Amino acid sequence: MNIGDVAAKSGLPAKTIRYYEDIGLIRPARTESGYRTFSDSDLHKLTFLARARALGFSIEDCRTLLALYEDESRASADVKKLAEEHLEQIDAKLRQLQSMRDTLSHLVHACHGDDRPDCPILSDLATGAE
Amino acid sequence: MNIGDVAAKSGLPAKTIRYYEDIGLIRPARTESGYRTFSDSDLHKLTFLARARALGFSIEDCRTLLALYEDESRASADVKKLAEEHLEQIDAKLRQLQSMRDTLSHLVHACHGDDRPDCPILSDLATGAE
DNA sequence: CCTTGACCCTCCAGTGACTGGAAGCCTTAT
């Protein structure tokens, strides 16, 4: 398969697939003329990567996950540990976003939003008052 | 005030303050020897920026907010509109994160996490099955 | 007056994970 085919099948842009090769996540073969040639195994890895990225794993996490995926004798505890750490990061981010949302939502509701200049959003940003 | 003083007072790193000057958010004066000199008004703007950034507004949003802040004849509706758009972005991000969290949490619970290689997390990443 | 140490300056490079675009080969169909 050429890069366009695996791009369509994995859902990843061709540019991203080239980038993944650059940073050593995959190693597709090449034709004599230099075209990349992807095996089924390459496609599997790309699909794996697309899913892991969609779950928010970093590229370095993905590298580790891919290595564990390829290691027939891995311990599932290793994978679980990585996933749990990532879950904690997601939870932290969720808490932070939620707190931002609460503050902003409060400000938006306090602002009458007409053509007068008086605006609680700006005065809060300026003074830090609640 | 020198940059260290406003850094301490605004909570922003000096590097970040220099960067904000670079991109034209603030225009501190200079001494003859080249040191930046910050007025109270500069400090207010930096504090404003720090708060807006903490609420997740992008730099370009901050530029607009700062312009509105300085415009005595602004309409509060303009500010509210920007804040509402940003709130929607936050909500979208929250939904996406929550969905990631749900999937990952499900996978983590399904994995026994021992020293055997069998791992639902990896097999889900590989196949996309629920 | 000199030194020391804390502070300040600019400039360059790197982060993460791509994305866009230019310039030019390769393949396939007409």
Add this chain to the structure above:
DNA sequence: ATAAGGCTTCCAGTCACTGGAGGGTCAAGG
């Protein structure tokens, strides 16, 4: 034979900083 579309590499840009090198400035103590 040619045209279209796909492929290649390489360079630059994104966002919002951050780190570090190499050097100037300032205030205090000896």
